[in-house]
Amino acid sequence: MPGVSLTINDKKVRVPAGTTILEAARELNITIPTLCHDKRLSPFGACRLCVVEVRGRKNLPAACVTPVEEDMTVLTESPAVVEARRTIIELLLANHPLDCLTCEKSGNCRLQDYAYRYGVKRTPFEGTRDQLPLDDNNPFIIRDPNKCILCGKCVRACQEIRGQAVLGFAFRGPATRVVPPLDVSLGESDCVFCQNCVAVCPTGALRDKYLAGKGRWWEFQPEAVTCPFCANGCHFYLLRKEGKVVAVAAGGAAPGRPMCLRGRLALTLIFCEEPPQPQIKTEKGFAAVSWTEALGLEELAGKLWPK
Numbered sequence: 001m002p003g004v005s006l007t008i009n010d011k012k013v014r015v016p017a018g019t020t021i022l023e024a025a026r027e028l029n030i031t032i033p034t035l036c037h038d039k040r041l042s043p044f045g046a047c048r049l050c051v052v053e054v055r056g057r058k059n060l061p062a063a064c065v066t067p068v069e070e071d072m073t074v075l076t077e078s079p080a081v082v083e084a085r086r087t088i089i090e091l092l093l094a095n096h097p098l099d100c101l102t103c104e105k106s107g108n109c110r111l112q113d114y115a116y117r118y119g120v121k122r123t124p125f126e127g128t129r130d131q132l133p134l135d136d137n138n139p140f141i142i143r144d145p146n147k148c149i150l151c152g153k154c155v156r157a158c159q160e161i162r163g164q165a166v167l168g169f170a171f172r173g174p175a176t177r178v179v180p181p182l183d184v185s186l187g188e189s190d191c192v193f194c195q196n197c198v199a200v201c202p203t204g205a206l207r208d209k210y211l212a213g214k215g216r217w218w219e220f221q222p223e224a225v226t227c228p229f230c231a232n233g234c235h236f237y238l239l240r241k242e243g244k245v246v247a248v249a250a251g252g253a254a255p256g257r258p259m260c261l262r263g264r265l266a267l268t269l270i271f272c273e274e275p276p277q278p279q280i281k282t283e284k285g286f287a288a289v290s291w292t293e294a295l296g297l298e299e300l301a302g303k304l305w306p307k
């Protein structure tokens with residue numbers, strides 16, 4: 001096979017030219033931790049958690065944006081790499097609320113997973129630990145800026161998958177945050193509540209509001225389902241707890257799969273044991289409506305059951 005040969009952790013692999021070190025490692029089932037990378041989104045290279053050691057190089061390149069080279073020798077868990085990753089996690093935790101005990105994302109959080117993997121129990125760094133207000137004046141998403149690690153996945157998912165560009169980076173330096181335009185709430189923005197951003201967020205910074213209080217992640221048995229209501233075939237998860245479907249969660253965000261709110265609501269109505277009263281956005285804010293109205297079926301209902 002034409003391509004590039006390299007060695008990763010003493011294992012040889014041959015991959016097409018242009019492959020990144022991260023992708024080559026995955027060919028060998030070697031897991032390199034990532035926070036800002038998502039193969040469905042454009043490369044970003046910001047979090048640096050995926051750094052690796054390349055023999056002969058002084059710096060530690062980010063595996064997700066560094067292409068392989070012929071005869072490269074890569075170490076993914078060398079002492080220098082592990083030390084760098086521990087420092088990155090400690091820096092992230094310096095500005096992160098340590099409330100994993102009650103955080104809805106606990107058990108499904110990459111930051112928590114990597115802190116565990118690298119044995120980071122506390123941070124030596126003094127962060128500002130701002131107490132920013134929650135953005136939850138909408139029925140669908142809780143945005144907790146205190147738990148945002150600025151990985152930018154939501155920004156790219158909203159723009160590249162949904163084409164909405166609701167979320168973006170704002171302010172500078174330590175004050176940098178991910179916010180809707182003019183720092184308004186999601187409810188006041190052009191957000192369509194598709195939850196593509198929720199599906200890619202690695203921490204508890206963006207959460208499905210309907211899941212709040214429904215259970216811990218390890219209590220759910222997720223079942224992947226494909227939405228049958230249009231040709232996009234978006235992916236969702238039915239979250240079962242004690243045999244009952246308690247929620248429908250946004251599944252894998254992917255180009256061409258917008259995961260529209262209407263599809264999620266329809267699946268919620270069909271599968272959830274106790275579906276919530278649906279709400280839609282009106283000029284005066286969010287309002288409770290019938291399922292017929294929420295699913296946009298008034299015209300069809302009018303034909304089937306004329307008044």
Ligand code: SF4
Pocket residue numbers: 096097098099100101103104105106107109110111112147203204205
């Ligand atoms: S977002 Fe993750 S690391 Fe942060 S409190 Fe929640 S579970 Fe813990």
Ligand code: SF4
Pocket residue numbers: 157158162164165166167190191192193194195196197198
């Ligand atoms: S819910 Fe959808 S439209 Fe709203 S911010 Fe997230 S990705 Fe963008």
Ligand code: SF4
Pocket residue numbers: 147148149150151152153154155178197200201202203205206
């Ligand atoms: S809200 Fe989540 S996905 Fe968006 S930048 Fe923050 S941590 Fe990343």
Ligand code: FES
Pocket residue numbers: 033034035036037044045046047048049050051062063064065
């Ligand atoms: S995952 Fe590579 S820089 Fe973030």
